[in-house]
Amino acid sequence: MDHNKLAELLFPHIDKTMEEYLTEIYPPRNLPQGAMVTRFAPSPTGFLHIGGLFTALVNERLAHQSGGRIILRIEDTDKKREVEDGITGIVSGLRDFGVEFDEGMMSQTEEKGDYGPYQQSRRGPIYQAFCKELVKRGLAYPCFCTEEDLAAIRKQQEAEKALPGYHTTYARCRDLTMEQVEENIKAGKPYVMRLRSPGKPGGRIKYKDVIRGEIEMDENIADIVLLKTDGIPTYHFAHAVDDTLMGTTHVVRSDEWVSSVPTHLQLFYVLGLKPPKYAHVSPVMKEDNGAKRKLSKRKDPEAAVSYFVDEGYPKEAVLEYLLNLANSPFEDWRRQNKTAPYQDYKLQLNKMSQSGALFDLVKLADVSAGVIGAFDAEKVTKDVLEWAKGHDEQLYALLNRDTDYAQGIFAIDRGGKKPRKDIRKWSDVRDYVSYFYDETWQGEYDLPENLQKEDMIAILDTYAKAYEEAPDKNTWFDGVKAICEGLGFCPEVKAYKQDPTGWKGHVGDVSNVVRVAITGRKNSPDLWSIMTLLGKERSLSRLRKMKEFLAK
Known part of the structure; x- marks a missing residue:
């Protein structure tokens, strides 16, 4: 032959010869010693899977932490299985979570880089x-x-x-x-x-x-x-x-x-x-009836990265959690480096699980609450608005009507050593802000179980008459203490605990009645800050409404 x-x-x-491609058309890269060149090479045959995002993130971290390059290459040689706009879905899904590529496909039709085409069907x-x-x-x-x-x-x-x-x-x-x-x-x-x-x-x-x-x-x-x-x-x-x-x-x-x-x-x-x-x-796994199995595109909504976008998990939280799955030492590193960007962590391939990491939505929510808790109020406002614009029109309209007011809501209890973690994802915000807006304030009350109605009415009536706008939290709380004894409540929690006899409760119970009147809840961010943001007129109106509710 x-x-x-x-x-x-x-x-x-x-x-053209193989040799020409190897030496002239695609010359070797000029990169530092030890730099990794990685690639994420999905097929445009369906939605972007969370396992795909996980693999893409690992590739991105390895490339960038080593001073190398990461490529987004589309492996579209199986035209029978390709879906319409499949590349767009992949690119936008990765972009939603901040996984940035140095070269490759940037949209359905656009690409960047000197080593293309980056679609196999064009090569x-x-x-x-x-x-x-x-x-x-x-x-x-x-x-x-x-x-x-x-x-x-x-x-x-x-x-x-x-x-x-x-x-x-x-x-x-x-x-x-x-x-x-x-x-x-x-x-x-x-x-x-x-x-x-x-x-x-x-x-x-x-x-x-x-x-x-x-x-x-x-x-x-x-x-x-x-x-x-x-x-x-x-x-x-x-x-x-x-x-x-x-x-x-x-x-x-x-x-x-x-x-x-x-x-x-x-x-x-x-x-x-x-x-x-x-x-x-190893694949991303899920616990199902005590056993581990792969996340299923058919059974598990969280298998698609679009689920996390729709639910409003910040990209920073999802990436933090995926890094936690990729390398178990990441969690300890994060505890020691609370404010450092995740990019400072050095991902290690030999620390990756060989049996498959377990994806836990409860753990993700906990991580996400911590990430959101570390955001400043300006970022929370911006990110919530961006999410709500495409996912919750009513919430977007409320927050966008007065963004300074919205930022004031998110500023409450933000910062400090122990920030609150009420918000786990942006879809939680509607409920979180509901009592700050008259349109969404339901007037429903989670009443304290340890107090009589008559005592709660007396607290509301007395506090409303003594109401004064306080310049700070301590002054406000001193005002609450001042009405306690006349109502039969101990003004000091420690003193009450040492000798509860003769008292109906303590100052915490009094302030809690006010809290429920203002927010409908027994647990909320700092009450003085809430009332200051609502203003005197709206705060007094809420006190009257709960008094009327109890008097029925």
């Missing part, structure tokens, strides 16, 4: 040039087998209890003559391009996974498809070509690809290329 002649027969339109001639080189080396050949032929091979292998697949003596087109190939092409028979695998039955390979350590597996013996009948590559071949040309140093991807490593390493070997380092990330 004249392999050069075969290569020209199969690829007459390919005028056809590149793959064909590499395949042409393999044909010249006698390492690739055209396969004209039909579906019926492949079915017959499978049936024969079953009967002979042989390893399934297109390999060794079962690879019918492997040794076609030049004349047979020419005849088939002239007859218009469709064909795929296959690898002439150098693997041997029983052969083994070893490789070191950065997360999982040393792994030994059977080597690939299958003559895998390199190019489909339309000239578009399979994932395996495209992966080897693209990661080489784009200078990828570390392939960090889902553990479902572990079984493909022998094939991928073999492709790098036959092409004469250096493979990247592999790190296979």
Whole structure:
């Protein structure tokens, strides 16, 4: 067989060589020593999964903390499964959570960077040039087998209890003559391009996974498809070509690809290329009836990143939580570095779980409450408005009507060593601010159970008559203490606890009645701050309304 002649027969339109792509068109990157080049390479076949965001974040951190680059490459070679605007969904989903890429697809049609195109469907001639080189080396050949032929091979292998697949003596087109190939092409028979695998039955390979350590597996013996009948590559071949040309140093991807490593390493070997380092990330898991399972696109709404956008989890909180899942030491680091940006943490691949991190919405809510608690009032106002604009029109209208007033709400109890954690996500804000607006104030009361109605009415009546706008919290509380004894309540909590006899309660009970009148709740942020923001007239009106409610 004249392999050069075969290569020209199969690829007459390919005028660039593999060597030209490797040295001239895609020259090596000029990056600092130790810099990682990573990539996130999703297929536009559905929504962005939380596991995808997790993997993208790991890739982004590794690249940027090492002074390297991260690429967003779209692997769209399977056109049958592609969804409309699939790239837009991926790009916007990643952007919503602040995962920034240095190069790659920036929208459905736009890209940036010098190593594109970043859509595999637009790189056809590149793959064909590499395949042409393999044909010249006698390492690739055209396969004209039909579906019926492949079915017959499978049936024969079953009967002979042989390893399934297109390999060794079962690879019918492997040794076609030049004349047979020419005849088939002239007859218009469709064909795929296959690898002439150098693997041997029983052969083994070893490789070191950065997360999982040393792994030994059977080597690939299958003559895998390199190019489909339309000239578009399979994932395996495209992966080897693209990661080489784009200078990828570390392939960090889902553990479902572990079984493909022998094939991928073999492709790098036959092409004469250096493979990247592999790190296979375990899937994000969920606890279900005491057992762990993968998050399901079908069963679990939180599997889609859009869930977290709709619920209003700040991107900072989601990223913090995902880093917590990625590296367990992150939690201790955060406790010691409360105000440091998460980018200061050095992510370590060898600290990643091999069994799959458990995604816990309760834990996420706790992390998110802490993150929001550390925001200043201006940021909370801005972020809530941005979220509400697309998810809660009434809330947006209320807050946007007077943003200074809104910022005043969020400023209460914010800052300090122990900020409140009432807000876990932006969808909680509607309830959180409800008593600050007359339109949403329900006039419903979570009444103290330890007090009689008559005593609560007396407290409200006496406090309303003595009401004065106080310049600070301490002055206000002194005013509450001043009415206690006349109502039969101890003005000092400590004194009451030492001798509760003779008292109906203490100053905390008195202030709690006022709190319920103003907010409807027994638990709220600082009451003096709330009343100051509401103003005297509205505060007195609330006291009267609760008194009327109790008097019915």
